[in-house]
Amino acid sequence: MLPFHRPSFGKREKAYLLQALEEGYWGGRTWTVQLEKALQDFFGREAVVVSSGTAALHLALELLLNGKGGEVIVPTWTFTATASEVVHAGGTPVLADVGPTLHLTPETLAPLLTSRTRGVVVMHYAGEPAPLHAIRAFCEAHGLWLVEDACHALPAWHEGQLCGTFGDAATFSFHATKPVAAGQGGAVLFRDPALAEKARRLRQHGLRRHPDQPWLYEVETLGWNYMLSDFQAAVALAQLQRAHETRQARQALAEAYQAALQPISELRLYPVQEPNHCGWHLFPVFWDGASEAERNALLKALHQQGIALSLHYKPLHLHPAYQPYVRPGQRFPTADKAWAEIFSLPLWPDMPLTAVQSVVEKLTAALVQVRKNR
Numbered sequence: 339m340l341p342f343h344r345p346s347f348g349k350r351e352k353a354y355l356l357q358a359l360e361e362g363y364w365g366g367r368t369w370t371v372q373l374e375k376a377l378q379d380f381f382g383r384e385a386v387v388v389s390s391g392t393a394a395l396h397l398a399l400e401l402l403l404n405g406k407g408g409e410v411i412v413p414t415w416t417f418t419a420t421a422s423e424v425v426h427a428g429g430t431p432v433l434a435d436v437g438p439t440l441h442l443t444p445e446t447l448a449p450l451l452t453s454r455t456r457g458v459v460v461m462h463y464a465g466e467p468a469p470l471h472a473i474r475a476f477c478e479a480h481g482l483w484l485v486e487d488a489c490h491a492l493p494a495w496h497e498g499q500l501c502g503t504f505g506d507a508a509t510f511s512f513h514a515t516k517p518v519a520a521g522q523g524g525a526v527l528f529r530d531p532a533l534a535e536k537a538r539r540l541r542q543h544g545l546r547r548h549p550d551q552p553w554l555y556e557v558e559t560l561g562w563n564y565m566l567s568d569f570q571a572a573v574a575l576a577q578l579q580r581a582h583e584t585r586q587a588r589q590a591l592a593e594a595y596q597a598a599l600q601p602i603s604e605l606r607l608y609p610v611q612e613p614n615h616c617g618w619h620l621f622p623v624f625w626d627g628a629s630e631a632e633r634n635a636l637l638k639a640l641h642q643q644g645i646a647l648s649l650h651y652k653p654l655h656l657h658p659a660y661q662p663y664v665r666p667g668q669r670f671p672t673a674d675k676a677w678a679e680i681f682s683l684p685l686w687p688d689m690p691l692t693a694v695q696s697v698v699e700k701l702t703a704a705l706v707q708v709r710k711n712r
């Protein structure tokens with residue numbers, strides 16, 4: 339079976355992990371500090387590492403909503419955490435349709451604005467940057483804050499600028515399948531260093547330690563245990579140090595897929611935008627005009643031939659838990675069409691280039707097989 343994803347690691351991950359093990363504290367100290375420093379050097383922004391991308395979103399939204407509630411516009415085309423954490427931070431997610439690249443755009447945001455709108459969360463789907471300059475200008479014009487859910491985009495560049503450096507906050511995930519992986523983990527970047535300081539306290543139960551007597555502490559605010567262990571931080575640090583190299587490997591695989599898929603007229607490639615640099619966390623493909631049932635039959639046929647595919651995403655407005663957040667009469671035509679047609683092909687940094695050809699051959703055969711039953 340060709341897996342959909344397999345983590346890539348080398349000598350450095352092993353060495354750092356062993357050092358973290360031998361250093362003895364384990365609970366998140368020297369390695370989390372080093373990882374935060376490395377993220378700060380990478381992005382030029384204050385970074386706070388946490389236990390997951392979900393925890394990162396929660397802290398960012400908690401601090402930006404600041405106990406006052408309100409509406410936050412999120413794309414329907416995303417993972418549940420982008421929207422669930424708005425609710426957990428006391429806000430109301432407002433689901434928006436997406437544009438042709440499956441990102442929020444000013445056009446999909448505009449009809450949803452109300453006097454209660456506080457902010458926007460964009461998600462850099464597949465590692466392709468959202469139209470950040472346009473969205474940031476939209477937010478500025480309407481007095482809204484902007485969060486980048488950059489869990490797919492470490493690293494990716496929008497018109498030469500790193501994703502994660504556009505918004506008031508940006509969140510990353512170190513989940514096993516992500517471009518910088520540590521099993522679990524995450525990070526949040528803030529434009530305002532004062533918010534980073536608050537997040538650092540909230541991730542450890544809202545404790546403030548006495549400056550000279552560290553055995554003394556006060557619970558200043560109610561927080562959470564969102565610490566990252568030193569083991570995870572050690573692996574994430576090694577992964578971050580070769581993030582450019584692994585992105586290059588993803589890019590090479592993506593280009594090989596693009597070349598091999600181009601001649602198949604029924605398939606449409608995901609439209610990456612020049613001069614962006616996509617992180618290629620995912621390699622999505624559209625089967626033009628397919629129904630959901632046909633797309634599912636295609637995935638089943640490929641699975642039977644030993645190719646693991648995946649779906650990103652079933653839009654949030656189609657899930658039971660998000661029904662209360664769909665406005666009466668609201669429509670999501672772009673997301674609905676994409677949901678029927680899309681699937682993601684296997685892509686991970688150590689995947690051999692020869693596997694691309696084999697995936698495409700089996701995909702071509704599966705298309706013929708499913709088409710026959712149309």
Ligand SMILES: Cc1ncc(COP(=O)(O)O)c(C=O)c1O
Binds near residue numbers: 523
């Ligand atoms: C777009 C997006 N946001 C947030 C998350 C949540 O990250 P984590 O799994 O680290 O909590 C994920 C992870 O699957 C994701 O893909």
